[in-house]
Amino acid sequence: MKAPAPKKAVFFDRDGTLMDEVHYCNDPAKVRAIPGAREALRTLREAGFARIIITNQSGIARGTITMDQYHAVQAELLRQLDGEIDAVYFCPETPENATRRRKPEPGMVEEASAELGLATAGSWFVGDKEIDLLCGRAAGLSTALVQTGYGQTSDENLADLICPTVVDAIEKILARPLLSVTEEQRRMAAKG
Numbered sequence: 001m002k003a004p005a006p007k008k009a010v011f012f013d014r015d016g017t018l019m020d021e022v023h024y025c026n027d028p029a030k031v032r033a034i035p036g037a038r039e040a041l042r043t044l045r046e047a048g049f050a051r052i053i054i055t056n057q058s059g060i061a062r063g064t065i066t067m068d069q070y071h072a073v074q075a076e077l078l079r080q081l082d083g084e085i086d087a088v089y090f091c092p093e094t095p096e097n098a099t100r101r102r103k104p105e106p107g108m109v110e111e112a113s114a115e116l117g118l119a120t121a122g123s124w125f126v127g128d129k130e131i132d133l134l135c136g137r138a139a140g141l142s143t144a145l146v147q148t149g150y151g152q153t154s155d156e157n158l159a160d161l162i163c164p165t166v167v168d169a170i171e172k173i174l175a176r177p178l179l180s181v182t183e184e185q186r187r188m189a190a191k192g
Contacts, residue, residue, distance in 0.1 A: 006119035009050035010173060011109055011141065013127030014088075016149015017166055019077050021128070024059035026069040028076035034148060040170040041084035047174055050118055053088040054108045054125070054135070060092035087112060104134035109141070126169045133158035144169040 012018050015025060020032040041051050059065035065073075070090070078085055089108040091101045100107035109125070112118060125136025128149035136143040137158065145151055145159035146166050156162050163169040 006113075006117050007050050008048065008122040009052055009113075009116075009118040010044055010123065010170070011052045011054045011112070011125045011136065011139075012085075012166065013103075013125075013129065013132045013149075014053050014055035014074075014077065016128040016151065017126060017132070017146055018053065018081070021149040024062075024064045025073050026059065026065040028072045031073055031076040031080065033077060033080040034166050036165070036167040038081045038084055040167045041081060043174060044170055045084060049123075050086045050116060051084060052112050052116070052118075053085055053090075054103065054112070054132075055088070055090045056103050056131070057090045057092050058094045058102075061094045061097065087116060104131040104138065106135050106139035109135060109139040113139075124173055126166060126173075128154065130154045130158060144173065 015021050018034060018037055022030045025031065044051055057065065057070055060067060060070055074088060089112050091108060093099060093102045095102070098105070101111070113120060120140040123141050124144055125132060125139070125141045126144040126146060127133060128146050128151035133143045133145060133154070142160045143158060144161040144163055145154055145156060146169055147162070147164050161169060161172050163172060
């Protein structure tokens, strides 16, 4: 019996991408999903993409967010997104004590891909910061920069797409022609 082909995915930063940027958000009452994100995530699911959150949460290691607060904020975001996320990976480390899991390193993407059987070819990373785009590139993903959160001040040269919001990014990703793995690998190699 042939093993199923790896599934394409869109990896998302959380703060400033799927929800309004709130510096070290530790209060679920401050969570505001980007308008239209729930419906856009549903269209990704219907198109066969996995939807994964990859988020640095150094406020945990810094003591400004407790684990209970992190989980409460995450639960509220998932509630507002009507469960249209398949998995969440977070890294509580500070930049000073970072491992390969902390963005811009690709460890969380690699972990999710291995655990969930996800393909990097044809998959995307959507975020508002340079570290999101660098993480995506390091993992072999195409990248989309959203101009919410810190997106207005991030290096646009790192992005394959530049979009006003996550909703626009999803629409553009779904509108792109699906490339075969070989075509995608050639495109990524040319991109460097």
